[in-house]
Amino acid sequence: MVFSINQDVLLDTLNVIQRGLPVKTPLPVLNGIKLEVFDDHLIFTASNTDIAIQTIVSDESLEITSPGKVVVPGRYFIEIMRKIVSSRVEISLIENKMMVIKADRSEFKLRVMEAEDYPDVDFLDLGKPIVMEAKTLKAIIKETNYATSQYEKRPILTGVNLKHEDDKLYCVATDSYRLSQKVLPLPADYEPFNIVIPNRSFDELNRTLDSVNDEVSMFINPNKVLFKFKNVLFQTRLLDGVYPDTLRIIPKEFPIIVKFNKEELLKAVERVSVLSPREKDNNYNIVKLNIRPDYIVEVSSTNNEIGDAVEEIVPVEDVV
Known part of the structure; x- marks a missing residue:
């Protein structure tokens, strides 16, 4: 496995993929980033069992000499890329045991793991997506996620409820003391759904969307939701349980309306x-x-x- 690429392109990719690395895990291999090198592109994968992220790199600065795949220590790899000042890096594999990173007069060697030891990440089969602008999704997260519970006494309240009903997408969060709801139009030709996305997953997704201005496609099944944008797949598990019917809590009429600055x-x-x-x-x-x-x-x-x-x-x- 040998390839070279511009340092800024690789670092941008790693800054996205790091959102999938675990803080703690009983599986040491999950502390790594799975790197697959093909004839004309790279695939990076990271997973912490709750979140899985995959990015595809086919930048014009990429030059591939030989393909291969490996699992590289994630945080060390990222930190090295941040410290390198060279505009270009070359990465190669020695006897499938050591990754060599060369940049100008710098050289780093990292012990790696077998790609076959990395657990398979089951990304959703792509059906009909819900498509929205990235700024709309970021607004949903900003206006609801803060109201989720930070305590595990009622796990279902640690997530944001997304529900398709009556040609509308209801985005709701509550910790039982406060409640935030954002309502968007959503055509009836989409299948109805009622899911709860963990607040930590939404936090990481929001950070991943920082520099994204394109459309985001959302794919849903009963256990997972997948967000696809640009060259990134961001998948998270869903919370189990029935979310409270908050529509019954919010009054339909208000006897007094007072407007303030x-x-x-x-x-x-x-x-x-x-x-x-x-x-x-x-x-x-x-x-x-x-x-x-x-x-x-x-x-x-x-x-x-x-x-x-x-x-x-x-x-x-x-x-x-």
């Missing part, structure tokens, strides 16, 4: 929360909102050991 409201909450007590179970600050008969809202907090705070906010429009 968003920044003014946020700053008021920040100021008042300085003295607010924290709940022991979830570490949240407790702040109270009271709508007076004149529709001015009082934001307040009371701490029996420290003191109290209150601030008034005036609506920006007439109350509906």
